[in-house]
Amino acid sequence: MGAIRNFFVRSPHGQVFAILVGVLCIGQILVFSTYPNGGSVEIPVRSLVIAELCWICFVLWFWSLGSFLNSVVKADLRSSLLFFRFALAHPLVYMAAFQVAFDGLTPVYFIALFPFHLLAMFCLIFDLNFVSKSLALAESGGAVSFYDYAGPFFLLWFFPLGIWFIQPRINRLYANATLALSS
Numbered sequence: 001m002g003a004i005r006n007f008f009v010r011s012p013h014g015q016v017f018a019i020l021v022g023v024l025c026i027g028q029i030l031v032f033s034t035y036p037n038g039g040s041v042e043i044p045v046r047s048l049v050i051a052e053l054c055w056i057c058f059v060l061w062f063w064s065l066g067s068f069l070n071s072v073v074k075a076d077l078r079s080s081l082l083f084f085r086f087a088l089a090h091p092l093v094y095m096a097a098f099q100v101a102f103d104g105l106t107p108v109y110f111i112a113l114f115p116f117h118l119l120a121m122f123c124l125i126f127d128l129n130f131v132s133k134s135l136a137l138a139e140s141g142g143a144v145s146f147y148d149y150a151g152p153f154f155l156l157w158f159f160p161l162g163i164w165f166i167q168p169r170i171n172r173l174y175a176n177a178t179l180a181l182s183s
Contacts, residue, residue, distance in 0.1 A: 008064035009174045013167035020061060021160055024054045048099045055095060058159075059088050062127055065170060069134035072177055077137050084130050087123035094120045128156050135166070138173055 008016065027050035066084050094116055101109075136149035146153075152169075155162035 004060055005064040005067055008061050009068045009170055011167070012171065013164050016061060016167050017160065017163045020054075020057055020163070023057050027051070027054055048096075051099065052092070052096055055092055059092055062131060063088055065131045065166075066127070066134060068170070068174065069131065069138050072138040072173055073134055074137075074141065077143065079130060079134070084127065087126045087130070090123045091120040128153055132156055135169060135173075139169070 011019075027047075030050060063085075066088075067081060070078055070081055070084075098113065098117075132149040132152035132155075133144065135152050136144040140148065152162075152166055155165050
């Protein structure tokens with residue numbers, strides 16, 4: 001996984017954008033080009049696989065950012081990666097399970113799944129918070145409040161836009177970290 005992390009951390013923002021949005025766009029083209037006569041009510045399994053592939057790319061990018069930034073932060077300010085890893089994996093697994101079981105769900109099952117849905121939403125917000133806070137901690141070198149990392153938080157939330165502003169900052173931190181290691 002070190003090669004994947006290094007790839008995402010040192011890649012320029014245009015390349016990360018092309019990978020993440022390109023997988024999504026190509027996937028959508030493949031899905032909608034297979035519909036007969038321009039549309040269908042049923043969602044083919046292919047679209048579920050492509051949606052998961054898009055999420056996997058996004059999760060790999062977030063995992064790369066979070067693990068790299070956490071390694072750059074001073075040891076006494078570091079957060080645990082344990083819940084961060086769970087928070088990345090749970091929405092991925094939840095989305096796959098929900099999409100597979102969606103057709104046969106009754107309202108009772110929807111109510112039973114609601115806590116898992118809320119947990120998935122919490123995990124996504126936690127991931128945004130973890131990465132943005134780790135970025136602020138890595139850049140400042142000291143304790144930060146939410147106001148210090150609110151900008152990166154919302155940039156990451158508005159995903160395609162945030163890549164253009166967050167990734168160059170990650171590249172600078174990566175360059176500084178590799179420079180410090182080589183000295």
